[in-house]
């Protein structure tokens with residue numbers, strides 16, 4: 175999960191109608207004033223941040239449902255029959271697949287239901303194999319080892335909400351929408367995807383409140399700009415967004431000119447590399463030296479030489495790819511390692527070299 179506030183920068187171009195955009199500084203000041211007014215009026219819903227407690231669980235697949243073209247949901251129950259740990263909207267499970275792959279999937283069921291969890295997975299032909307394994311090898315009665323629930327995309331209080339989801343990115347958003355509806359908070363949802371047939375949970379969402387849900391399949395409306403997605407943001411609202419990288423990039427780019435005051439987003443793919451510089455990585459046990467280009471991660475390059483190297487989130491928050499560093503200076507870009515771990519460990523999915531070769535215990 176990432177949280178964005180508008181930042182100062184070059185003057186933005188005029189909008190699609192050629193109108194100048196509001197001055198950025200005044201926009202930010204206006205949004206701060208709106209937040210303070212909402213807090214003062216008592217209409218800002220406060221919610222406790224979730225406690226992070228990891229549980230190792232063995233779950234059984236109780237039901238598999240086709241939710242859309244290429245997307246299935248899996249309902250999971252405790253093998254012991256016990257109640258499941260509590261979770262909040264935005265939480266995910268780390269699933270250990272029979273192959274040893276670890277993947278994170280957002281919980282998209284009902285947090286009040288302690289008897290089962292629900293995750294939904296789109297089968298990605300060009301992915302790394304985790305979604306194909308779940309679709310092809312996991313069925314009713316299969317056992318899965320999971321860890322969690324953890325919440326890297328917390329749903330915090332706000333006076334009103336705009337939810338934006340792209341495709342399978344609806345999974346963390348769905349329980350948030352239901353929570354906002356249950357709280358009686360004003361909300362809007364803009365839901366995009368390749369086509370209606372490919373978009374899971376359409377019925378569930380439109381049953382919730384038909385008037386607040388805007389369905390925008392690309393095959394009918396084209397790929398939306400951030401400004402189009404943000405156009406119905408209520409004044410002073412908080413935006414929660416999950417979807418493919420271009421959708422998030424558009425929302426981030428156009429957020430400052432919107433009526434919303436806060437943006438939270440979650441990616442389900444690796445973030446683009448910022449300020450990347452090429453470096454060398456030596457794999458001590460494998461006796462290999464590899465070059466990591468400026469625009470690729472060490473994980474990507476190492477996987478070409480060692481296909482079984484463990485990884486999961488590819489965003490520096492799960493710790494699955496942590497690797498012992500034998501020498502070299504690391505530019506740590508993760509959100510998971512403790513300060514005292516950083517002396518000799520790095521997350522190879524996001525962290526890079528400060529300059530010079532890094533030698534890893536691989």
Ligand code: FES
Nearest residue numbers: 486488493495523
């Ligand atoms: S894969 Fe999750 S921290 Fe690297």
